[in-house]
Amino acid sequence: MDWVAVALTEDVPPGVVIPSRIEDTDLAIWCTPSGRYHAWSDRCPHRGMRLSHGFVRGETLACIYHGWQYNETGSCDYIPAHPKLTPPDTICVPTYTCAEEGGVIWVSLTDTDRPLPALGGRTPVRSLPVNMSAADLAAHFGATTFTTIAVVSDVDVLLAVQPCTGGTCMVHALAAAEADRSSVSHWLENLRATLEGVPA
Amino acid sequence: MNAAIDNHWYPVAMITGIDAPRETLLLGKKITLGREDGTCWVLDASGAELPTVERFGHLWTSPGQPNRDLFTIPEADNPGRRLVDVGSVKVKCSPLRAVENFLDIAHFPFVHTDILGAEPHTEVDRYDVKIREEVDEVWATKVKFYQPQAAKSAAGGITTEYMYRVPAPTCSVLYKTCPPRPGEWDIITLFVQPLTDEWCEVWPWMALYDDDSTMSEMVSFQQLIFMQDRSILENQIPRKLPLDPGMEVPTQADMTSVAYRRWLKKIGYTYGAQLVAA
Numbered sequence: 001m002d003w004v005a006v007a008l009t010e011d012v013p014p015g016v017v018i019p020s021r022i023e024d025t026d027l028a029i030w031c032t033p034s035g036r037y038h039a040w041s042d043r044c045p046h047r048g049m050r051l052s053h054g055f056v057r058g059e060t061l062a063c064i065y066h067g068w069q070y071n072e073t074g075s076c077d078y079i080p081a082h083p084k085l086t087p088p089d090t091i092c093v094p095t096y097t098c099a100e101e102g103g104v105i106w107v108s109l110t111d112t113d114r115p116l117p118a119l120g121g122r123t124p125v126r127s128l129p130v131n132m133s134a135a136d137l138a139a140h141f142g143a144t145t146f147t148t149i150a151v152v153s154d155v156d157v158l159l160a161v162q163p164c165t166g167g168t169c170m171v172h173a174l175a176a177a178e179a180d181r182s183s184v185s186h187w188l189e190n191l192r193a194t195l196e197g198v199p200a
Numbered sequence: 201m202n203a204a205i206d207n208h209w210y211p212v213a214m215i216t217g218i219d220a221p222r223e224t225l226l227l228g229k230k231i232t233l234g235r236e237d238g239t240c241w242v243l244d245a246s247g248a249e250l251p252t253v254e255r256f257g258h259l260w261t262s263p264g265q266p267n268r269d270l271f272t273i274p275e276a277d278n279p280g281r282r283l284v285d286v287g288s289v290k291v292k293c294s295p296l297r298a299v300e301n302f303l304d305i306a307h308f309p310f311v312h313t314d315i316l317g318a319e320p321h322t323e324v325d326r327y328d329v330k331i332r333e334e335v336d337e338v339w340a341t342k343v344k345f346y347q348p349q350a351a352k353s354a355a356g357g358i359t360t361e362y363m364y365r366v367p368a369p370t371c372s373v374l375y376k377t378c379p380p381r382p383g384e385w386d387i388i389t390l391f392v393q394p395l396t397d398e399w400c401e402v403w404p405w406m407a408l409y410d411d412d413s414t415m416s417e418m419v420s421f422q423q424l425i426f427m428q429d430r431s432i433l434e435n436q437i438p439r440k441l442p443l444d445p446g447m448e449v450p451t452q453a454d455m456t457s458v459a460y461r462r463w464l465k466k467i468g469y470t471y472g473a474q475l476v477a478a
Contacts, residue, residue, distance in 0.1 A: 026437070042437075043437050045448065045449050046448060046449050046450075046451075047436060047448055048436040048437045048438065048442075048447075048448060049432060049435060049436050049437075050435040050436075050437065053431075053435055064310055064311070064432070065307050065310060065311065065432050066306045066307050066310060067309065067310045067319075067322065079451060080306070080309065080310075080319070080322035080323075081306040081322060081323060081324040081451060081452075081453035082323065082324070082451060082452060082453065083322065083323055085451075090449075091449055
């Protein structure tokens, strides 16, 4: 599987965890205090609680339900109910390949050799949910893949499209540093209105 | 029709809250309940009358033929106790998840922070759990935990002792050290109405020794606790309770939950349960 943009780094500062998704796979995206990003299955193996509701403590992600702490490899390091216990290696959270590039956090649900998308020096402007599937959105622009879609019209924009549940997607828009951010943002809103068939 | 599920008593209303007839759901089916001349009644969707019991401030009914009376809590009748109808909270989770959470103490420092628990007091010591075959109930005893604010009546942190009892698949009774009377137990119950297998209405009820707090203070305290629990219960995946080992990983602190799941499986109570690891 190819890389998918799952969040902008500005939305996941160090010490923060947020929920995200790729189609039906729920993800917890978090950033360690020292700035490394991780994308994990959004479910604590203990009692099924969403880890995106948890908290970052040191270089670990802790579940909000019972405080179980998982280190950066996804293995459980600490169970507060049993402080003297070394948790068995079998207690771990499924992890996914995750990388940061150009202010965007990219995830691949399977191991990948593909290079990260070339962004041409563009940086994120904003993310916007669109009520249309990622594939249909790509087709609208005549693109065959939705990882990134270059759009050159009255604006120069790169769209990184994240497929979500129920035939919807999240569009992360990137533009050249010198571009007028508010006009790019406005263009994106108009695009959504056009795609969803509602007046802007 | 599944006798293992239908032949139990279920809470469907707080008696003082019944005025005009109203509809609700029980095990996914519509029922209607009301009160006439001081007596409560319940009808199923076809208009047939269902059996009723009025106990613990609540109205109970059954869609089947219960082969035994609704459980009792003799200690609740002791003079001097104040009986507290807490009200109800609807929660988008399996009724069994709601009961299991009530049986869990290890979450106190993280979910009820500085009230029922606080770091670094997170350790859960070994306690006793058994299925009492003669009464067919799950019991956990000698459960001890440090609590900063064990009840509205507590003046400061104490190590509280708990006993948990599961007398019916969707009900639990907690006996807990009473802060102003350390030799006595406060009684806090969780009565869960299964609206569907992934949606429930929770009716907590309490019988406390507390001569100082107002009724609304005691209700507010328990409602705050339960709102904190709801933020967990609506975010567990899956919404149903997995009964087969493998999908979730228990530890020693979860002995009550392990016994509860085992007991549900033994009595064939599968409503709100997930039986095969997804």
